[in-house]
Amino acid sequence: MSKTYRIPHRRRFASMQSPLATTTCLISLLLIELIQPSPNNNIFCQASWIDPDTPQDAQTVSPLQVVPAPPAPKHAKHDDDDDDSDDKKKHHRRRRDPTQTPTFYPTFEPTHFPSIAPTTTTPAPTHPERIYNLVFSDEFNTPHRRFSDGSDPRWTALEKNDYTNDAQHYYSADNAFTDTEGNLVIKSEATDTEILGFNDVKHKNERITKHFKSAMLQSWNKFCFTGGIMEAEMALPGRHDVGGLWPAFWLLGNLARHTYVGSSEHVWPWSSSVCTEKSRTAQLVSACDRVEHYGLHTGVGRGAPEIDVFEVQAGSIKANKGAFLKMPVGQPFMSSSYQVAPGRIPRPGEGWWPAPGQWYNNLTGGMNTSMNIIFYGTYNHFRDDTNPAEQDYWSDAISYNRQLNESHFGKFHKYRVEWEVPEEASKKNNYTKSYGYIRWFLDGETVLEVKGEGLNASGTGAEISSEPMYMLLNTAISSQWGFPEKCPSNCPCKTYNCRGGYGETCGFSEGFCDMINKPVEYKINYVRVYQDKNDPKQKVGCSTPERPTRKFIEAHKEKYMQKGDLQPLKPIQNGGGECSVAAPMNATLPQSCGGTTRGKCDVSRNPPTCSCLSNWTGPYCLSQAAHDDVIWDPVETLADLGFRGPNLKGPMGVMLAAFILFAVTVAPIVLNNKKKKRRKGYSRVPDYERLVGA
Template identity: 55%
Template sequence: MSFSMERLVVIALLIQFCTFNLVASDWIDPDTPEEAKTTQPLTVTPYFVRKTAPKEDSDSKKEKNETKAPTTAAPTFAPTIKPTPFPTYSSHKYELVFSEEFNTPDRTFEDGTDPRWTSLEKNDYTNDALHYYSTSNARTKDGSLVIKTEASDTDVVGFDDVKRKNTHVTKHFKSAMLQTWNKFCFTGGIIEAEVELPGKHNVGGLWPAFWLLGNLARHTYVGSSEHIWPWSSGVCTTKSFSAQHISACREVGHYGMLPHVGRGSPEMDIFEVQPGDIKANNGPFLRSSVGQPFMSASFQVAPGLSNFRPGPGYWPGPGQWYTGLVGGKNTSLNVGFYGNYNHFRGDPHPEKSDYWSDAISYNRQLDASHFNGSHTYRLEWDVPTAEKDGYLHWFLDGELVLAINGTGVATAGEGSEISSEPSYIILNTAVSKQWGFPIQCPAGCECKEFDCHSSNYSAQCGFSPGFCKMMLEGDPEYKINSIRVYQNPDFEEQKVGCSTPERPTRRYIEGHADLYKEDKDERPLKSIQQGRGNCRPGVTNNARDICGGAEHGTCTRGKVCECKKGWTGPHCLASAGYNTIEWDVPDSIADLGFIPPSMFPRALLIGLLLIIVAFFLAMQLRSRLGGWTPIPEVDTKPRSWRGPS
């Protein structure tokens, strides 16, 4: 017996709906090699150098001027920071939960085109930025994500979030920033990337970065960051009551948040790289054993130490900084930057609402090889729980850069802790006069204009030597070969998702959507377009014109892409990615007050599916029976038999 097409469609839709959570894809790139799908935490091995007593001869004086102290010690005989004990190794196996291999060429990352990444198309008002972020400056090529920085003009007319008024400026540099904000986030685990840095190692001016930020703040949308960045505090204090937007002092939780739980957006910089040619023990690095080029590994957190802070450029005295810091080979405490004093115009009581944020940071010496080839940068993030304070460990090519013991952060007395916020990934190259530019303007230079194409001395004199020559000879490229995130399935505190039961963000973001978008945007993020991009098979070898190739999609007769299973985006270039466990589903029964179990039992779900299918089959059979002409009833009552007359 045959079924109507409508019935079959309904049954197929029911099967797809009921099995969605069972067969849902995850965030793992299908190109990730099998051997890269597990890892283990690395052993933290502190680097120590034996100190020798100073001598009075000239040779020893020359040695004395070269800082050979361990990374946790000052290059003088001042007191050093004493490390505190912390766990250094765990034999637990970590499993891959997210990966990007960037093997598919010609991918771009405009809003609405990629399930993982969003490339910004907007001005950057932060950190004295000299650049404009353009989606056209990020593309996959030769097996890598390439972020290109160029000396190119962009006229910007719009609202300045910092100056709080409409402005018209010309940015003389273009670059790119990619974010996984509100798409892919994770809480705890291991993240690493294989990277080749942009530009030249000895020419200052570029600011490449690879970092994590709590999902409650969207970088460059500064309204979302006020009194949110970089808070990581779960205790109620006089300062947090006034300065932390969502503090543990709240008796009632709003937007699905728990009462008495402080929230924020701490920052974990896997690296911020500063190229240049200023050596250690010179100029701004006079008291540091690390000079340019270097990477900074940092945990930026609030509330910061409010009293008795070390001064910029000087080593901290006893009790002035955090304990539990251990550095590796060729590293030094970042004495040039201890954090920020955060003040926001319009706050009615700044004496109460202003706050310090701290940068717990170490610098690691780099060299030309990091700009001419790939190296692996890694962060291991252990989330604090009721039983432990957590930790952060940074590594470069498997060697320790910095280890932060969460106990040292928690016992500093201000209420800060290692981050427990769902955090997203950011990749970008910035150009800022705050980073790698001359600290003092040259004689006769006002350092007000920075334009490599200008013939005026005043527009070029503020750059580092060789910067404009480098930019005009070719556009520097920041190349990311792969990014991978691992978690331990046995640790309940480690989760994938931007809005988790312990740290929800969805309703807050929806309730404050204007803070996370520009006026021209209808919503913070567009829905991901699946297929329907224009294609031209046989015209070019561009992956967009062939819908990614036979494995990704096909070009229809209407010359638009139709994606195959597991691929998405207008031209089917991105592997589908989404959470296998949705902790906070929009418009669900949970919004009415009933919290369903996070994972529906597989056997029960399959059984329910079979019952539904059986029900539809029975209904179909009954319908067909109802359409038959009934057989006339036959009287079978026996009649009396008559014999022959």
């Protein structure tokens, strides 16, 4: 490992009183810059994201084998193939409500069924054995953890309304906690929340009541990673045959903070570094940019693509019925998707199998899967845009549905995504460009593989993500997801309230209110992330040398905050929670400060508050301390001040550094001692005599 350097925070410079201390600190930064001037230098510190409770046999993993499904049988034409009902509308998930009708439609005649099998059997590819090492884990074994802003170094539980996707819920930090069985719990319940605030979608203040409460955890701007393997063991909430809940596990580029709508406009879900007429006007940071701002590199397009490990829809509609009439997978199912912009034109119509040339190649689905023909993506239009014809854009959802069953609800199963970052052709890879891939697995079985070659062949400029991405865990309740296919007669389907009258309860799926009147729980046993230490493309960090985000977020922080917030994220509170000396000190309780191995109750304070021991943090000392091992983009360096030192490496750099250190530290002390010796035996001339002599 490289030498360890600690970069002081900017505020510490302002508090230093000694000029020598200030000089020494600045000289230390100068020496670092002289010896290692590259902006890609690793700055190491003494912490990690690995939970010490992680089992030894989970410290390393290898990639799984992609096993495609056998060819799909040819389908006979149904008598109702021409049924143009609106059954699928409630299952069409939109990221934005377009205010302008899309102007581009497929140029090929769509077909009800695929002209070729959606998944074609090919020999399973062989890969050289790669070992991936654990870089992040949270086993959730410490009970009573909470995740409100400033409480946990890994996760932030939102405390805000969700305006996206016709959300019926309010996200409350109180609905996310760890139980006594070693699980993270996201609780969803039918509880009212009165809200007076700014609606990011309608762009106005409003007073509303949300009749459901749930939770979302994000690792935004805390833990991000670029490339690797992510796995979690989970038990889904609710009943498998009752629609209405929307549990999800996913990744999003760090430049967009979900539910903070302003941060995602013209950012979500872009992943393209090609300069085109569309990217020039529709992508906020495009490859067409030739001026460097906020530390972002010129000629590199930026965005926030989305990798959905799963989005689960429960319900009782079977395959080849209703909205799934033309699909071999029905409810309950999980959608595994890569959402990316720019999208394709031409493109298939929703509910239709793609005609040749309308969709992506190099897609491999596993057993019990089907291409998701109900949702191909989103037409993105934003009300503040002045030139919609140039600024609007399509984004694509490259998505497959995988059939689930009752066992996935309430019992634990393993969900995994493997993400290989693209790589430009260079000498180290024999001048062979790698386009990357994303693979999804359920209990070790293939769900979907998306190869970057297929995106490249589309000609849009879209590519597999190279962005640092953060993790999200949530359960939403949306009228767009799993609600009845058709609104019942005499039902307005505008307000949804399980405690209301007929007009507010008639729009739910049968059994939904009975199910949620007793809170339902989405349980996560662990979340782990692995990377190949021999692959320099794979990094941990939310702001990397290749894809920095720190300065951009700092310069636009209002887009990542709610009104009234002072900053996007609060500092992690280290102790300070009220405790009780009467509480059992050997118990893992908040009022016990986590027990004797985590913290202690400081009775010298009034009221008594928790004081955390080493490696523990949070107001009640219940969270393992954690932060990046490698700080790719430190807050304070001479490079931030515009200094670029000469590229001196090896012995010459060390000799120069030693000379400068001697000149500014040892030499002044030696000279000062010599002056003292010369003055020995002489008395100081009084000031008035010196004035007279002058």
